[in-house]
Amino acid sequence: MATDTPNFLRSAFFNAYNLTLLGSSAVATWATREWWVGLVAIASEALWLTWGPSLPSFQRAVRDGERKDQEEAEEKLVERYARQLPEREWTRARSLDAMRSELEADLGANPTFRALMLGSEVEKLKSLVRSFVRLAWNARRAETYSQRVDIAELKRQVQGQRDLAERAADPEVRAIAAKNAEVLEKRTAARLEIETFLAKAWGQMNLIENTVRLLRDQALTMTSPDQLTDQLDDLMNGVEAVQQSARETETLLEAAPERIAEVTIGDANAGSQRVRG
Secondary structure (H helix, E strand, O other): OOOOOOOHHHHHHOOHHHHHHHHHHHHHHHHHOOHHHHHHHHHHHHHHHHHHHHOHHHHHHHHHHHHHHHHHHHHHHHHHHHHHOOHHHHHHHHHHHHHHHHHHHHHHHOHHHHOOOOHHHHHHHHHHHHHHHHHHHHHHHHHHHHHHOOHHHHHHHHHHHHHHHHHOOOHHHHHHHHHHHHHHHHHHHHHHHHHHHHHHHHHHHHHHHHHHHHHHHHHHHOOOHHHHHHHHHHHHHHHHHHHHHHHHHHHHHHHOOOOOOOEEEEEOOOEEEEEOO
């Protein structure tokens, strides 16, 4: 969820009620030719823009509205990701959401929670389901890339380019080979980072499922709300760490070069040879 402070002044001006009043005042001024109506409207608008953005109730309404918009956008994105998941991950996500619904029902049946506001905990559970889908989508994309890029072949190419950079007679060929080796080393490092992310993502997805199952088992017998809150907060902190890793992996996948330049040399001793990275 975004943490940037909303632009309250912009929100105070660009909202339906304010724009409607301004428009109505302009129409009334033009229709009646009573210019004092327009002046009053301008003065009122100036006062509103001076004091309105600082009102706690207005700021709360703006934050609530932005949060709702962000949640709706997130839900639409997650729905799109879910439709793109392979059958196995899609089934896991549906099963997790079903467990979430069961857990919410059981919490409502627990006398310990009946008198409490569980809204924040329910929202955390929904957020965990969305995080599971996002992790599954990112993991599948990373896995597809990993299957396409052979780490052993990358290392072989790195060594080949290093050897060429050392033995080529032409200085320009040596320079190109050295650059190829550098790019290949970066690809190798990126490939290893993606492997690490995959291990984290699959592990975190399993942890989300197992924790929700545990909470569902405990829901009817919990004696303190802290049991629920502590476990959810701990799980969400771990998910956020992996989500950050997912964002970094996404950057790697977008930037990963798929091909390395070809180097063709004619060496007096070795003859003409082509090295492909």
